[in-house]
Amino acid sequence: MTITTSPGTPAPCDSTGAPALRTETTACTLLGSWRAHHSAALGAHLQFHGAPPLPERGDRSWPDRFAAAVEASGLTGRGGAAFPSSAKLALARTGATRRPGPTMVVNAMEGEPASGKDRALLSCVPHLVLDGAQLAAAAVGAPRIMVCVPNDRDDTARAVSVAIVERLGTALAAVPMTVVRPPGRYVAGEESALASWLDGGPGAPRFRPRKDVALTIGRGTALVHNAETLAHMALVARYGPDAFRAAGMAGSPGTTLVTVTGGVEHPGVYEVGSGTGLGDILARARPVDGVQAVLTGGFGGCWVSPAALGTPFAPGPMRAAGGAVGAGVLVVLPRTACGVAETARVARYMAGESAGQCGPCVFGLPAVAEDLALLVEGRAGPGTTARLEGRLGAVDGRGACRHPDGVVRMVRSGLSVFAADVAAHASGRPCAHRARPSLLPSATGATLRRSA
Numbered sequence: 001m002t003i004t005t006s007p008g009t010p011a012p013c014d015s016t017g018a019p020a021l022r023t024e025t026t027a028c029t030l031l032g033s034w035r036a037h038h039s040a041a042l043g044a045h046l047q048f049h050g051a052p053p054l055p056e057r058g059d060r061s062w063p064d065r066f067a068a069a070v071e072a073s074g075l076t077g078r079g080g081a082a083f084p085s086s087a088k089l090a091l092a093r094t095g096a097t098r099r100p101g102p103t104m105v106v107n108a109m110e111g112e113p114a115s116g117k118d119r120a121l122l123s124c125v126p127h128l129v130l131d132g133a134q135l136a137a138a139a140v141g142a143p144r145i146m147v148c149v150p151n152d153r154d155d156t157a158r159a160v161s162v163a164i165v166e167r168l169g170t171a172l173a174a175v176p177m178t179v180v181r182p183p184g185r186y187v188a189g190e191e192s193a194l195a196s197w198l199d200g201g202p203g204a205p206r207f208r209p210r211k212d213v214a215l216t217i218g219r220g221t222a223l224v225h226n227a228e229t230l231a232h233m234a235l236v237a238r239y240g241p242d243a244f245r246a247a248g249m250a251g252s253p254g255t256t257l258v259t260v261t262g263g264v265e266h267p268g269v270y271e272v273g274s275g276t277g278l279g280d281i282l283a284r285a286r287p288v289d290g291v292q293a294v295l296t297g298g299f300g301g302c303w304v305s306p307a308a309l310g311t312p313f314a315p316g317p318m319r320a321a322g323g324a325v326g327a328g329v330l331v332v333l334p335r336t337a338c339g340v341a342e343t344a345r346v347a348r349y350m351a352g353e354s355a356g357q358c359g360p361c362v363f364g365l366p367a368v369a370e371d372l373a374l375l376v377e378g379r380a381g382p383g384t385t386a387r388l389e390g391r392l393g394a395v396d397g398r399g400a401c402r403h404p405d406g407v408v409r410m411v412r413s414g415l416s417v418f419a420a421d422v423a424a425h426a427s428g429r430p431c432a433h434r435a436r437p438s439l440l441p442s443a444t445g446a447t448l449r450r451s452a
Contacts, residue, residue, distance in 0.1 A: 300406025
């Protein structure tokens with residue numbers, strides 16, 4: 001893969017469509033080694049970061065020290081749920097007495113269409129992710145590591161496979177690693193769905209009211225971590241919790257990867273301190289035609305108005321502002337687009353991504369998408385909006401997993417943020433933008449960037 005970069009200026013994709021990256025050389029950042037060497041090779045990785053602090057033979061206190069460092073760092077999962085990473089480790093360590101031992105699962109599924117961060121990591125700094133997986137596996141006594149890349153992302157799978165081969169015969173491959181290819185569907189990357197598929201099941205997400213119950217694969221437990229979370233663990237192990245906490249905010253430390261797409265001049269993946277202002281992040285991507293609204297958190301996230309642009313991009317502040325961090329996604333809607341039309345497009349896509357295991361998904365989501373389509377097309381009757389609200393209420397909280405809840409959350413936020421347009425469409429005026437191409441992204445073509 002050829003990746004070009006120019007410090008201080010946006011770097012476009014090359015002629016093959018491979019991602020380009022702009023970053024800085026700060027050690028305790030995810031993308032620093034790429035900026036220093038423009039190489040994803042093991043040698044460049046070790047030259048920049050040095051070897052990961054894997055345990056020495058017979059050092060029984062190492063797992064406790066590693067777990068304590070992760071807990072002190074305050075690292076939370078970067079896959080969407082923001083669950084404390086130390087709590088997941090503790091849960092897996094509790095189940096490590098079972099035989100076989102826990103399975104270490106690297107979740108690089110990235111089923112969210114608007115996200116490109118896992119591809120950025122595994123294309124540019126795969127060894128940082130694999131270091132984190134080896135460290136976490138050693139901490140919980142996992143005998144194997146499974147790196148999950150969707151079956152529609154061949155370029156990423158090749159990059160990881162090359163990195164794994166580079167490590168063979170070294171201490172960096174202490175725990176065997178295998179790339180596996182689950183189906184590239186939206187719901188397939190949810191961690192319980194992933195565990196189900198790896199266990200020979202249908203790969204459908206389970207309803208999990210509590211995250212502190214261990215997942216299982218076979219007779220053993222499973223430790224499932226997002227690729228970005230594991231890359232951060234590798235940095236915490238090398239540089240310590242204080243270095244990790246030097247970026248971000250007290251309640252949400254560290255850097256985070258944010259994919260910015262939609263109506264911007266420079267769409268891509270940016271690394272910023274957690275808690276950076278929403279508007280500050282967007283400014284680096286240079287919105288075009290103004291900002292009418294922003295879809296935060298991805299397709300299962302929330303629309304927010306420009307009034308929220310001063311909000312710190314971190315889970316707590318974003319929730320308070322009616323938004324979401326989710327998988328680290330921001331989709332900018334310019335003033336020239338229609339938010340009702342784009343909301344309808346997301347709803348239609350999400351209805352098609354149903355796991356097919358409950359009525360709210362199979363019947364409720366298509367009905368919601370149909371009502372939105374009627375609004376956009378100017379064919380809504382006097383009771384369409386009220387019927388839509390009723391259907392959202394009937395779906396919310398009644399699914400076999402959280403997928404329908406995410407759709408309800410996204411649609412309700414759209415009805416609120418675009419209330420004036422909803423009213424205009426409900427009066428029978430069709431949307432002038434309904435036949436235009438969608439602004440909603442496909443992340444496979446995203447430029448990858450680093451912004452301090």
